[in-house]
Structures are given as C-alpha cells and as structure tokens.
Amino acid sequence: MGLTSNVFLGLVIGLALVFFAATIWLWPRLARRSVRAVLGRVGLLLVTQVMVFSSVGLLANNSFLFYGSWADLLGQKQDLGVVTDHAAGTLAAKNIVRVGMQLPDVPGASRPAKSGRIDKVVISGRRSGIESSAYVYLPPEYFQPAFARRKFPAVVVLTGYPGIPENLLKGLGYPRTAHERVKAGRAQPMILVMLRPTLAPPRDTECVDIKGGPQTETFLAEDLPNVVSDGYRVGRLAHNWGIMGNSTGGYCALKIGLHHPDRFAASVGLSAYYKAAEDPTTGDLFQGDQQARNRADLMWTLDHLPKQPDSSFLVTTSRHGEGNYRSTQQFISKVKSPAQVSSIVLDSGGHNFNTWRREIPSALDWMSSRLSEN
Known part of the structure; x- marks a missing residue:
C-alpha cells in the first residue's frame, strides 16, 4: 500500500x-x-x-x-529500470531514455490525442556528466495529425528543495493546468520538462557548477535543452524555451535565464530568492571563489552586467506571508531594458503549494506569450 x-x-x-x-x-x-x-x-x-x-x-x-x-521516506535508493525503444523515430537511446508512460489527470483522458501524455525519462548530460530522471508532458496536439510537422515550445519546470518531480504532477498539477489553459484559449500548447533541481541528492547544489563537483548549471542550461530537442519536436532557439520553478527552483530558473539568454527567452520565479543559499545542505559551493559567489547573486549580476539580456522575467510574491516581498521589489527595480520584468503580487499567501497553485495558471499564460514554435 x-x-x-x-x-x-x-x-x-x-x-x-x-x-x-x-x-x-x-x-x-x-x-x-x-x-x-x-x-x-x-x-x-x-x-x-x-x-x-x-x-x-x-x-x-x-x-x-x-x-x-x-x-x-526511508532514504532507500530507487534504481530506475531502463527500457530502450528500437523502432524508428523513437527517443535517442544514448541521451534520453523513456522508462514509463501515463496519461495526465485531465477530464476525458483516454488516449494521448485527447489528453496528452506524460513520459518518465532518464536524461544523460554529455557535458555535465549528470544523469537525472524527469517527466515530460506532451500536450494532446503533439499527437494530432494537424500538428504532425509542428515543433512545440518547451518549458523546464523545477521543484523546490528537497522536492521530488511528482510534486509538479500531483501537488502542483502542472499538466492539468497547462491542458486547461490551452482549452480556455489562454495559452498555446507547450511541452513541460519537469524535474527537481537537486541533481546530486541529498546535496542542494543551488544550480551552480561546483569546482570538482556536480555541474548542475551546465546540465540544466545546456545538456537538458539539447537532449530534449533531440528526442522530441522542440526547437533549439532561445524563443523556443522557457524555465520556471518555485522556491529554490524559482531561484534556479531566474539565475539560469539571466545567465543563459541564448538558451531561454523567459524565466519565472515563484516565491524565489535571489542569492544562492550557503548552509549545511549546500556544502562549500564556491570554495573561496568570490567571483563565482557574486555570479550566483542575481542582484549583483543585474548591477554589473555591461548590458542586460533581451529576456523576460516573471517574479511572484505576497505582501503578507512571504519572506521575499522586499527582495522581489528590489529585483524588479534592477531589471533594465532590453530585459523585461513582470510580477504577480498577492495580498496574502505563504511559501506553500496553495499559493503556487494560485499563481501557476497566470504564469503559464505569461510564459506562453513569450515563447514561439519557430
């Protein structure tokens, strides 16, 4: 049970x-x-x-x-069984392997062309050397003949720390919400690549490349988009890709979007913070390298970039209940043209799933308006 x-x-x-x-x-x-x-x-x-x-x-x-x-719960290792598809047109066996499939929890879910599909995959990053499991949500249009030649925009969706990818499916309901927004005519069909930013558990790497350690930023910013574009009908240009997340995932999304505008055109930080945490869960991330520490500070980065990127950022907070209200306002004030910033500010809402569920529909609509398929 x-x-x-x-x-x-x-x-x-x-x-x-x-x-x-x-x-x-x-x-x-x-x-x-x-x-x-x-x-x-x-x-x-x-x-x-x-x-x-x-x-x-x-x-x-x-x-x-x-x-x-x-x-x-018990901290036991959970090895993933690997299934290799040999039929033509299946996923690239070396870099991305599908290990499971399921239909999303949407009304009338009976077949992919009606409800979409969620693939459980293992992604292997060549440059980073990191291997991670993820869930890939494919919208119904992906399987419909009318869209057979279409490439879809994709969004990387990150949990907080120490969250698990299932949080994004069950607790936050990203596939269902994405399906509803398309049905309502508020968003275009998008592929969602859902995973946790903790790619070397139990260590919290704060999505940075650690000298002599996990190259988390390289995996998320370079390996993952390349691998997913190899395996699915997704474009390879910045305007084909967005990244979003909550809490630690929100910080990671904003940081990667800020430092890699050639990969991601839009970034969303739900209840994000703006400077890499350094505590017992992270270990020594920067090993005395102040330049690396500064780079992981988004406020410092915005102040010291010669020119801010032509990218879009969305940040969320609450006037009451969130600890990031002041820092979010500060981040907004530091974003300068050609970069663009938007915000969702709730009157009240804590650092929890209920708050993020209130923000995700509008965040997906915003993301959809910033991405294109071509």
Missing part, C-alpha cells in the same frame, strides 16, 4: 478514531492503581497519539508531497 494512497490514509485515520473511542470506553475499567491498569492506560494513550500524529503527518504529506513513496 503506497505512502500517498488515499486508502492507506483512510485506514490510518480510521484506526486513530477506533483507538480514541477505545480509550474513552475502556478508561473507567483501567482506573485502578494496579500495574496492569497503569500499563493499559499508558498503552492506549501511546497508541492513540501515534495514530493521531500519523494521520496528521500523512495528511500533510499528501497535501505537499514531501515524500512520494516508502523508499523515498
């Missing part, structure tokens, strides 16, 4: 209610001062509390998807 299964959640809640009722019912019988009665009271209280706390923990995990499976 899966960790995020509703059946398992219902079972645990049901057991919590049963033990709570049993405690109330049996308490008078256990009111004596004998050792057996005392042990009975302690046992009932302990089991009831464990079940209540388990119920609360499971509810929180199902809402925010901190852990997607028992293996993820």
Whole structure:
C-alpha cells in the first residue's frame, strides 16, 4: 500500500478514531492503581497519539508531497529500470531514455490525442556528466495529425528543495493546468520538462557548477535543452524555451535565464530568492571563489552586467506571508531594458503549494506569450 494512497490514509485515520473511542470506553475499567491498569492506560494513550500524529503527518504529506513513496521516506535508493525503444523515430537511446508512460489527470483522458501524455525519462548530460530522471508532458496536439510537422515550445519546470518531480504532477498539477489553459484559449500548447533541481541528492547544489563537483548549471542550461530537442519536436532557439520553478527552483530558473539568454527567452520565479543559499545542505559551493559567489547573486549580476539580456522575467510574491516581498521589489527595480520584468503580487499567501497553485495558471499564460514554435 503506497505512502500517498488515499486508502492507506483512510485506514490510518480510521484506526486513530477506533483507538480514541477505545480509550474513552475502556478508561473507567483501567482506573485502578494496579500495574496492569497503569500499563493499559499508558498503552492506549501511546497508541492513540501515534495514530493521531500519523494521520496528521500523512495528511500533510499528501497535501505537499514531501515524500512520494516508502523508499523515498526511508532514504532507500530507487534504481530506475531502463527500457530502450528500437523502432524508428523513437527517443535517442544514448541521451534520453523513456522508462514509463501515463496519461495526465485531465477530464476525458483516454488516449494521448485527447489528453496528452506524460513520459518518465532518464536524461544523460554529455557535458555535465549528470544523469537525472524527469517527466515530460506532451500536450494532446503533439499527437494530432494537424500538428504532425509542428515543433512545440518547451518549458523546464523545477521543484523546490528537497522536492521530488511528482510534486509538479500531483501537488502542483502542472499538466492539468497547462491542458486547461490551452482549452480556455489562454495559452498555446507547450511541452513541460519537469524535474527537481537537486541533481546530486541529498546535496542542494543551488544550480551552480561546483569546482570538482556536480555541474548542475551546465546540465540544466545546456545538456537538458539539447537532449530534449533531440528526442522530441522542440526547437533549439532561445524563443523556443522557457524555465520556471518555485522556491529554490524559482531561484534556479531566474539565475539560469539571466545567465543563459541564448538558451531561454523567459524565466519565472515563484516565491524565489535571489542569492544562492550557503548552509549545511549546500556544502562549500564556491570554495573561496568570490567571483563565482557574486555570479550566483542575481542582484549583483543585474548591477554589473555591461548590458542586460533581451529576456523576460516573471517574479511572484505576497505582501503578507512571504519572506521575499522586499527582495522581489528590489529585483524588479534592477531589471533594465532590453530585459523585461513582470510580477504577480498577492495580498496574502505563504511559501506553500496553495499559493503556487494560485499563481501557476497566470504564469503559464505569461510564459506562453513569450515563447514561439519557430
């Protein structure tokens, strides 16, 4: 029974209610001062509390998807089985391998031409030497004869730290939202490449190239677009590509968009921060290299670029509930032409999935307006 299964959640809640009722019912019988009665009271209280706390923990995990499976919770290695397709026109075996497929959670999902498709893939970066799993959402139009020769714009979508890619499918519902925005005529069909920025778990690399360590920026900015363009009908020019994410993923999206305008025309930071974190989860990212540290500071970069890139940036924050309100306003003030900046500012909203779900539809519409297929 899966960790995020509703059946398992219902079972645990049901057991919590049963033990709570049993405690109330049996308490008078256990009111004596004998050792057996005392042990009975302690046992009932302990089991009831464990079940209540388990119920609360499971509810929180199902809402925010901190852990997607028992293996993820227990920190066990999860090896991916590799399937190689040999038919003509399939994915490039060396750089991108499809290891699973599923239909998106959209109304009337029956076949890809109606609902689109989500491929689970393993991407191998030649320059970075990094291998990462990802989910690729293909819109219904990708499978329709009328669009058979069309190349689609693509958006890299990043989780926060230490999120898992499943957060983007289940907790934040990117494929479903993208499908709805196209149906509503608010956005064009786009391919979404969804993964976590933590490419050397459990280390948080803050999407930088670490000397003698993981080359995360190279993977995201160079390897990933090249590999995906090899395997799917996606263009290779900057206006074919966007990048977005929440929290750490938002910082990464803005940083990579700022430093690689030749790869990405548009970047979205949902509840982003603007300077690389340096703490026990990151380790020594810069190894005393102040130039590298400055480069990872987006405010410093905007102040010191000879000319800002001809790129578009969207940042989001809340007047109440977010800790990045002032820094976001500062970032907005530093963006100068030819760069363009837009913002979503909520009256209130915390650093959580509920807030990001309120921002994602408009963010996808904005992204769609900045990208083109040709």
